[in-house]
Amino acid sequence: MAAFPWSQSEDESSSSQDEEGPNTEGGPDEDANSLLHKALHSTLMEMVEFLLLKYRAKEPTTKAEMLSSVIKEHQDHFPEIFSAAVECMQLVFGIDVKEVGPSAHTYFLVTALGLTYHGIMSDGHRYPNTGLLVTLLWVIAVEDDCAPEEKVWEALSVLGVYDGKEHWIYGEPREHITKVWVQEQYLVYRQVPNTNPASYEFLWGPRAHAETTTLKALKFVLTVNHRDSHFLPSLPEGPECNENHYA
Known part of the structure; x- marks a missing residue:
């Protein structure tokens, strides 16, 4: 902002004023x-x-x-x-x-x-939380369509979003990430096989696949950050991660 x-x-x-010392003149301009x-x-x-x-x-x-x-x-x-x-x-x-x-x-x-999820929470929370969902989708896309949970929380910490801590815009993040958006079928949250202690990962859910593509997600983050996206047309139109990845 x-x-x-x-x-x-x-x-x-x-900044320059701090370096040079206080400005004693401070004119009307x-x-x-x-x-x-x-x-x-x-x-x-x-x-x-x-x-x-x-x-x-x-x-x-x-x-x-x-x-x-x-x-x-x-x-x-x-x-x-x-x-x-x-x-x-x-x-x-x-x-x-x-x-x-x-x-x-x-x-x-x-x-x-192109998501149909409006992000307006039923508890009367003032702000829509769709921005957090959009962020999650492109984080997963960047992580080869299967994002380890620790990578997700690491990425969200840049936004000031932390596991177990209420966020003033997005609300309680873990509830939405592991339950609400899983039930809405935007995310898949699953245990990584043969891990002890158990570790978890996120994938796009079927509703995310139906409404958008990884290409759109990656183009979105590049566009809003004013980066060069000339290489994006060579990317696949849909997520490559197989739901039976560990089968």
Whole structure:
């Protein structure tokens, strides 16, 4: 959330100031820039909340609505704010913002990778947890379609998600990873044969296979991270892991 276009200059400014010592001059331009940075950050947060409300309500939105409802006096900064909000929706919540009416700038919010799971928890939790499921699917894809449990938790720790610890966005992760999404048939969670003590691994479940592909999962993570994906067409369209891998 800190990686939007105007944050770098702010960080560099404060860093250089720390190195050179306190700025005793602190002119009005600096104060104005600081206030603008804070205002744009706050507007970005409001934009994300606005898009989440639209997702939950299954309603489209338009550029005009976003300008009048959220952006208001910062309309010159709409491209940066909207771009950063879209990236946050993808990375954190696993939600794509799709433009369906270019001339009218109309947008629908849909689950990433073509998944039908909406991620809105029945306990009234505020945020959808689809982003965690999308992350799990591409972690498994990267691990040759069979991910050891320890590799999964290692990858999720980068997001601040830990086994047995409630997460403010995703809720209790183990419950969803080993039970809810297994029951939903997005994941297979099984013991690795001939392991003592027992170790476990994750695979894609039949519903994941039916709704998306490993190629889409890998392209998704490369796209949202702005990496070069020129090699991806050579990848197989579907997961290679055999359900009878250990038979």
